[in-house]
Amino acid sequence: MGLIQAQRGTRDILPGEIAYWQQVEATARAILHQAAFEEIRTPIFEQTDLFERGIGEATDVVGKEMYTFQDKGDRSLTLRPEGTAGVVRAFIEHGLHAQGGVQRLWYMGPMFRYERPGTGRQRQFHQLGVELLGSGNVRADAEVIAIAVDLLQAVGLNDLQLELNSLGTRDDRIQYRSLLVDYLTPYKADLDPDSQDRLTRNPLRILDSKDAKTQAILQEAPLLGHSLSVASQERFAKVQQLLTNLGIGYTLNPKLVRGLDYYSHTAFEFQSKQFGTVGGGGRYDGLIAELGGPETLAIGWAIGLERLIGLLQQLAPSQPTAIDFYIVSRGEAAEAQALKLAQTLRHAGFVTELDLSSSAFGKQFKRADRSGAAACFILGDAEAANQTVQLKWLATGEQQAIAQADLPALADTLHEQIARSRNDRSTTTV
Template identity: 65%
Template sequence: MGLIQASRGTRDILPDEVAYWQQIEATARDLLHRAAYRELRTPIFEQTDLFERGIGEATDVVGKEMYTFLDRGDRSVTLRPEGTAGAVRAYIEHKLHAQGGVQRLWYVGPMFRYERPQAGRQRQFHQLGVEAIGSADPRADVEAIALAADILRAVGIQDWTLSLNSIGTKADRQHYRDALVAYLQPYANELDADSKDRLTRNPLRILDSKDEKTLAIAKGAPSILDYLSAPSSAHFERVRDLLQRLKIPFAIDPCLVRGLDYYTHTAFEFKVDALGAQSTVCGGGRYDGLISELGGPDTPAVGWAIGLERLVLTMQQQSESLPAGADIYCAARGADAEAQALEIAQRLRQAGLAVEVDLSGSAFGKQLKRADRSGAPLSLILGEEEAVNATVQLKWLASGEQATLRQFELFEQISLLQEKIMLSKPAKRI
């Protein structure tokens, strides 16, 4: 029988890479906690109707990309292609609006879309997202954008650009849609196949085409900013003013429309040019009509999602490998020494240190080579002599400095040991 491999469009995240994921998640968790966001965990699959109504049947996501199937009860269910619809369903189902105020929620987890796999785009991919539900104030838009900028900066991504647009209200978009179709109609035969289809179903998505000829045509299209109502223009002006006050640079992009039907007013994307075609690492915007569309009260909201695969790719391009997790590598040989090594490791772990114990039983030379490769600053060495005398050898792997301590002295000096280990670890580049 042949070797079983991961399904096309999925990939294993191996331990060396997981360090990046953990750094992102820990950083985001801390920053979002400081901004009063609370974590929400929703199911990986939902009723198909949730995405058809929420995302829009005319979108590529619903029309071409969803993993939809009948369960054993002949109910149509779909693996979630994005996180907002599920978060909104939970908000409505559990009546979170009854708590009053703004519900600041965040989530992280896998999403699923049937797309052509490439670097930064998988059929199972992961997003970290936020939803601020309950405020129509432009400050909510800017707070969300600022949080995304903070997270990107905190994990070492400095060379991002922020593209910003307003797509107004549903009424604004209808006026603009009519003007856009009138402009594009004479070019209908020159558009790419997808854009020809979108001309009648979802013409705004033509502005987001990746076809060069279509993009050249779209550049001459009227700007949606010229079709905004006075309140929509005022909202967008306030967003721009607040971003400037926070010193968050941005560029207006009238062609930025995002790919989902539920967006209103502010739309934005953070891009990193080094990623090439898959340059968008974070995208989002306001979606004031979605909650009522899904049966909830009329409630404004804004949110975004970061694509973790793309963010990790960027981090890998811009930084060295993260330091290994171990503080101490414990090498031991001989039955008594190996038993004592386990006891010592257990006590050091309980005191807050990360300890890797060599379980090979091989010669000390081989164990110490593994200690060097582990990235741990310190190695503890126990042989037969140390076991008899209840001592341990300490070896600082970078300098070669070595000392012998009684085992009880080792535990008495844990605070000093922790401090020296922290100083010996290389600074993280992210």
């Protein structure tokens, strides 16, 4: 029987990498809590119609990339390819709009798209996103961008490029679409195959083509910004001024259109040299009404965690879990007491590893050294009989006997000694 492996486009997140994920998750929770955003968790699969209507049937996501299946009730279901549509569905279904005011929601979890796997791109990937529902104020646009900048900088990514554009209103885009199609039609045969298909279905997506020949053709194409109404231009100028007031730098990208049909007005992306787009978002004022809810203005963003964490791994090497105490024991009574000791230390806030091998003391001591623990507790027959334990500091070799009953009262002292021991070991290493 062949070896069963993870499916193409999926990957295991192993212990050596998980610290990066925990750092990002903890930082996100803290920053979003400070900004008064509340977490929402929606199902991993939804009715297919939600994404067809919400994202747009002419998009690549719906047309090529969704994992869609019929369930046993002959219902068409889809693994979520993005987070916004599900959040909006929940917003409508549970009447969150009836609570009045602005809803500030955030989510985090796996998404699914049938794409060609590559660096920072998986078929099962993870997104962190926010949705600010119920405000069309330009300050909302600047606020959600500022929160994303805070998060990225807090985890150590200070060199990402913020790209900004305005997609205007639906009427603005209809006018621009006509101009763009008129310009590109004579070049149809020279466009890449995807762009030829998009010319009739979703021509604005051609602006995002990665094909060099198509991009060369687009050099002289009309710009969306020239089709914006005066009101749309003024609105976009206010967003830019607010970002400038906050000290947030940005680059205008007139070809930035994003990949989903529901966007309008402000659109933005965070770009890295290594992975391309790390995250992005924009305003989607018509989506909630399109999905059957009341007219509600909204804006949000999502960050791809695989790409973000890939950048963090380049900045700093992974560090193993810092173990405070490693417990070595041998003999039936000693091993029973060692298990109780491990729990006592854990309850006192110490990271504790219990050697379960019952092997010779010499082998257990070697594992204690390799573990990187600050100190080792040793229990043998004599310690078990006397209800004591030997405490050995691995950096200095210093050893002392302690009554097991006295350990809880010594917790604060032991925490201080661990800190000093780690400093000693770090100095010795250097």
